[in-house]
Amino acid sequence: MPPQQQQQQQSALGFVLFILMLWVIFPDSENAAQSLIVSDLAAERLKRCWSALDVLNQTRWGDFAPPVPRDDGDDNDYDDEDGDSGSWLNLTGFRREDGFEWNDLERFREKGLQLSRYAIPPVQGQQLWGTGARLPLWANASGTVHGEWVKTPGPVHRGYDSYNLSNSVPEMHWIGDKVDWARNITGGSGKMYVLLEGNSTVTEYEQLPDEHAPLAGGSIRNVKATLQIEDSKGSHLNWEMRLWGAHWPREGVILLTTTSEKFEGIFGLPHLTPSADYFQSSQMLLNQTLAHTIVTKQENRYMDQNAPWSSEIESPSYTTHPYPHCEFVMYAQVQPPSPQDLGITDPEPQGDAVANLIGAMESELQTPQGAPVGRIPGLQMSAVVYSPDCGFFLETKGPPDYPPGEARHLSGLKKEVHLHQVKTWLLVFALVVFLQVFLLKSQLAESYTPSTMARVSFTTASIMVIVDGMTFTAAATWVSSAASTFLPTLVLMFAAFLSMTIGGSFLAKIHEVQMPETRDRRDRNRQGNTGANDATTNTQPHAAELEQQGDTGSLLPAPVTAARPGPPSGPIIIPSDQDIDAEIADAAAAVPLQGGAQQRPAQTAAQTFQSIVGRYILLSLGISFLVISSTTWYPNVRSGFLNLCAFVYLSLWVPQIYRNTMRNCRRALRWQFVVGQSVLRILPLAYFWVKEDNFLYAIPERRAFLLICAWLWLQIVVLAAQDIVGPRFGVPARWTPEAWDYHPVLREDNLEAGGLPIGLVAEDQPGLRSSTDGDSHHHHHHERKRSAGGGHSTTRAIDCAICRELLEVPVVKAGEDATASVTGAFARRMYMVTPCRHIFHTACLEAWMRFRLQCPICREELPPL
Known part of the structure; x- marks a missing residue:
């Protein structure tokens, strides 16, 4: 949608909302006349x-x-004395x-x-x-x-x-x-x-x-x-x-x-x-x-x-x-x-x-003086x-x-005790929200570069911000009429406001970083068959190159080996203002596409963050109205609706799992943030779903809460599996787009095809070092090997170009199964191989890629994690 059309729609929506507010605030004459009739x-x-x-x-x-x-059992006859x-x-x-x-x-x-x-x-x-x-x-x-x-x-x-x-x-x-x-x-x-x-x-x-x-x-x-x-x-x-x-x-x-x-x-x-x-x-x-x-x-x-x-x-x-x-x-x-409830031990107490x-x-409850009255x-x-x-x-x-x-019969709490319980719970809830803010700030310190923010799921962060906004709205609405609970509600409102604003700023940065990605995906969906034809045309030279080289399995994936567009074939005339880049861009635009292909349509304008926030506000208001109105529903329907809301809310890690799979990213968030947010956000639900005498007297649903806990725990386990085993473990390859694997299995079969990283082949580096099981002084040739895992792999050593420390890399022998050793999957997490065939420590390259998506050696562009 063009930006001008979007702006017109937003202006029309604002005008409609303004008219609606005027209609609500100022009643018409008919309502005024009706008010007199009611009087x-x-x-x-x-x-x-x-x-x-x-x-x-x-x-x-x-x-x-x-x-x-009467006593004769006839309900229609009554005693009628003297008529x-x-x-x-x-x-x-x-x-x-x-x-x-x-x-x-x-x-x-x-x-x-x-x-x-x-x-x-x-x-x-x-x-x-x-x-x-x-x-x-x-x-x-x-x-x-x-x-x-x-x-x-x-x-x-x-x-x-x-x-x-x-x-x-x-x-x-x-x-x-x-x-x-x-x-x-x-x-x-x-x-x-x-x-x-x-x-x-x-x-x-x-x-x-x-x-x-x-x-x-x-x-x-x-x-x-x-x-x-x-x-x-x-x-x-x-x-x-x-x-x-x-x-x-x-x-x-x-x-x-x-x-x-x-x-x-x-x-x-x-x-x-x-x-x-x-x-x-x-x-x-x-x-x-x-x-x-x-x-x-x-x-x-x-x-x-x-x-x-x-x-x-x-x-x-x-x-x-x-x-x-x-x-x-x-x-x-x-x-x-x-x-016994009063704490009296006398078996026959005096009345x-x-x-x-x-x-x-009762005197202490009405006018507290600090008297030791007990529970x-x-x-x-x-x-x-x-x-x-x-x-x-x-x-x-x-x-x-x-x-x-x-x-x-009927049991409960006195008014003063009930109010004290409500105040205590509000303060505990505010403490929970403050802890959420602390975890969010620590995650912001971790994800402060475009590379790290691109890994975070926008939907996962949105779920947290929406719930925090609903908490702030509820507290702000209640604080205007709160009497005894004014101060605790005010503390909760302030904590929810901090969590909402800090989370909203983090969400805005994520949207800014991921906006080109979203726009490109929308453009591909609009192009449809045209985009598919262009992709087929672009991949034909690459397929021919693969046929000439023979072993396609040892080559790097398409994002690295694909041909890159070169400068235009026509002459470049240097203008008088010395702006060579602008002249090259104009010349490239004037060159017609190969095969007589038509020029692609212009990219559509990306959705603004303000429009997304407006939709989230409407969504939160709609959910709030449904929750309030559910108090008049059938008990079974109300229970199912509230359980569904809790299930959707605590499915906040599902979008992050999906993004890790699509981007081939092992870990986007700190484990302290994932575990801490999971525990803190389930605690308020645990109070109402488990505690029998909660201050709302809601009927506990422990079985539903156990299922929700199991579902949340399963999401954390999947995130841990993506971090340890791999983000696409157990996912069919046809379900995910092509992506570079920074932790490939290194095999000796790929020596002639150039599949091993630079520095691990003797021809690339004559002075290659390697570690062995025995004394290295007993061997006189330059390349030595050590058996690992029962003879299935050897370990080769190379210096990491970032930290200049020794890096030991397992290489699978020719003809052996790469998955035969369980420890091999964990050993692969220790190194990372770039598309330009350079190898580094995992911690070193990940720290480097937080700031630059370029190879530290050759400055080649690197795919994002």
Whole structure:
């Protein structure tokens, strides 16, 4: 493509990107009008919130009492005392006409009480839970827990066809209400992740008398949770939602619920509690907090138009286009840490001592003072989730229904411990990236000449730079909103920036050196048959020369023995400005090609490095978006995609192996760089693929990680084989282009054909020295031989022209097999033979060729390594 056309395309692309940015930043008038409509919708919903709050203030414990099923086993018949069909509330979802499956409410309460009583075992035959006493529990349950759940269906199956949302919520226009609702769990088991965020303010209240047991302990606080349910056996989908509720720290009870247009769960939450004491405390707390939230929403309705206490997480379109989904009510019981986890050796510790120790740990976590509190135990809780509209239960898997060795309900880390783990991992990751930078700088010091940079694969270096750029982009995006992890994220961003910029500069130098090679390859592909005809014409004189010399196997390859173009046959007139070179070039251009061949087309412009960087940026952004969106995919599909990304990423040495084979290059990178980069780049993957309690709670895939490690190790082994045995070992000759072998097998058969290097033949150097097995003073002729490898080769000696040290070269006897000796392959690595038949030490010539691709003796051009 001509440079002008490329420049025009780049200008057009830049203009399109500029228009797209303007369209994203500045909304049009239609969006502005829509924003006003959404504000009106938000104001109407806030009015309904005020009405629901009034209902909450006017109700008492027992006002919501749906009928329960009879004991005769008929699920459709309910106890109807005195013709009463139960007590209902004037809240959406709590009314009889809404049709929710509230008949299992008592079952939900009883299941929660069972979890609480089992979590707090009796002490000396006395059940402490529910008495309002101080228990050895975490007062602040903020943290992250995860575990397995099992589904228990309700007595009546409910679906979208069981409800008429047009009657229950006539003012709403639902989308997708005639299909299966979202969050409808169809599988029998799966994973559950809960992120709890508790309010630091604890509200005290006057506790009811003992006859209203169970009691909550006289304190309560606000809490919200992000619940993620993975339906791995049914729909294979992940459902994520936000729940709001209250936490009673003395008893360790947490009650949460979703809230939407068809279910005002947060306003009816006190009626779902297990007793009157819990109802009184939660009603008092919600009266204070809900009113404050509604007032704040009304003041900011033009800026914040999302519904308060919405269960949707970052779904802007839900306000204008609501869709129905299953609602959830969650009862969780915080379990006390075991004495072993707390470091208590007393077999029967006192409850007050354990509670004081837990309080000291929480105080140290919230305001660190350096107190010796020991290791902080994990956070554990059991839970049951009830869906009143879809009619099913989700129970965490653990004791007493399952043995402790099989499952332990929900377990995880407290918020402060989790943040500390994230900070530590970010700093370790930053250290890993800094070590990558150190290895990259050492490799730059090694590959600083055009000859050495031409050996490095551009694709291998590109893979490293792309991943480092993605790391920098992720860290830069997170650092803008990071709170507690700001400094570690900043360190990681700086380390990734260094690795990206230094790697990018190295990549630019590689592209500059390899650009002519890429352009020539593209030109050959475009010429097609024309290039093939020219190659045939050029090789005909060389083939005739081979026929005249007879033994073609002893000759040097075509790049050295091929005829070179001479000066033009016409006269050269020296111009007045004495520029003889320009005159020769003009004369050569005026000479027509032999055979009437047409002049070749002009070379195409090489791809600029800036355009390559632009494509890499788009590629990294696309991969990042796919990785983020994969969190909503099916678990098997997401696992396969992430494993594929890791496999492609850790295949970074495959392009280098290919380039070594095509160029006949033994080694392009230092072994410290290859091994170090392999270990450092697989370490972050090892954390998530192997560690069970990683901070993202990703499911470990140790088998896939072992396969990836084996694949990476195989690449390193192939690179080592190319360095020791040869870059084209085991590769058919027809698959690779012709290249000069600097480590040929030297045979005595090639004496007459001139196959041995200059200096190893007695006629070339009468004073040739050679080493023998016996005493050299016992031989009087100039050429002496020493057997090596059972008589298969002899060793001849010559001075290296670079270091002036002795060089011993094995020469295979006539008629012997060159591959008979295994040590011969390693002996060939000690010397290098140039196309001009000069021989040197391998280390000497390689050091020389880093700076010049010319023979140190005759200044003949040398093929690159």
